[in-house]
Amino acid sequence: TYAQSGTYTVSLFVTDDQGSRNEGTSTATITDQPLASLSTSSLSFGNQLSGTQSASQPVILTNKGAAAMTITSIVPSGDFSESDNCPGSLAAGSSCKIDVTFTPTSTGIRVGAITITDNNLSQDGSTQAVTLSGNGTAPSASVTPTTLLFKNQLLNSPSLPKSVTLKNTGTAALTITSILPSGDYSQTNNCGGSLAVGNSCTITVTFTPTATGSRPGSVTITDNNNAADGSTQVVNLSGTGTSALI
DSSP, X not given: OOOSOEEEEEEEEEEETTEEEEEEEEEEEEOOOOOEEESOSEEEEEEEETTSOOOOEEEEEEEOSXXXXXXXXXXEOSSEEEEEOOOXXXXXXXXXXXXXXXXXXXXXXXXXXXXXXXXXXXOTTEEEEEEEEEEEEOOOEEEEOSEEEEEEXXXXXXXXXXXXXXXXXXSSOEEEEEEEEESSEEEEEOXXXXXXXXXXXXXXXXXXXXXXXXXXXXXXXXXXXXXOTTEEEEEEEEEXXXXXXX
């Protein structure tokens, strides 16, 4: 493949059991042509939280030919986007940069490409592609049990505690924003602000009725379950306040 103008001589040599011999020589005149060269043919972005944008990775496009290269389009596909400083015409010997980012729309392996359309080797509509891949991840909050029943409890007297387990069964860290009780209930926990993949923590709930009769309430956990900020999981609570234990 030739990108620079000039006259080239091509010889065909054949080697067999009789030795090597020249089967013929021809010449050709080549005019100046653009020659597209990419710094890489693929990019891998690894794990990325679903719905969030990765750091950018660069691709360098260089015209190694002896004529200006016309760039018609630079188009991403899949869960990938690009920004670039490539002109419509890239001078011989010049380079430009394409910055690629990954924003997964769902979990699992996500693939795509950056396709550059130009006139490489003076062929209008020529394309060069960079294949792209990444893995979308998301936390998944599992709460057990989802209801707690305290039955009868003397007014203004704390019950024995009951426990709820919060586990992250997803593929990314679970960010815990808050754990809030309502009604005549209080809670303590060892969850912290983040729960790693596969880890669990304990929420301990106590019932202290302020009036007699049925006393409903809840514990609301706010986190980023399924990569959705502000997601909530609710544990429903019930108990009965009494003026004397029965």
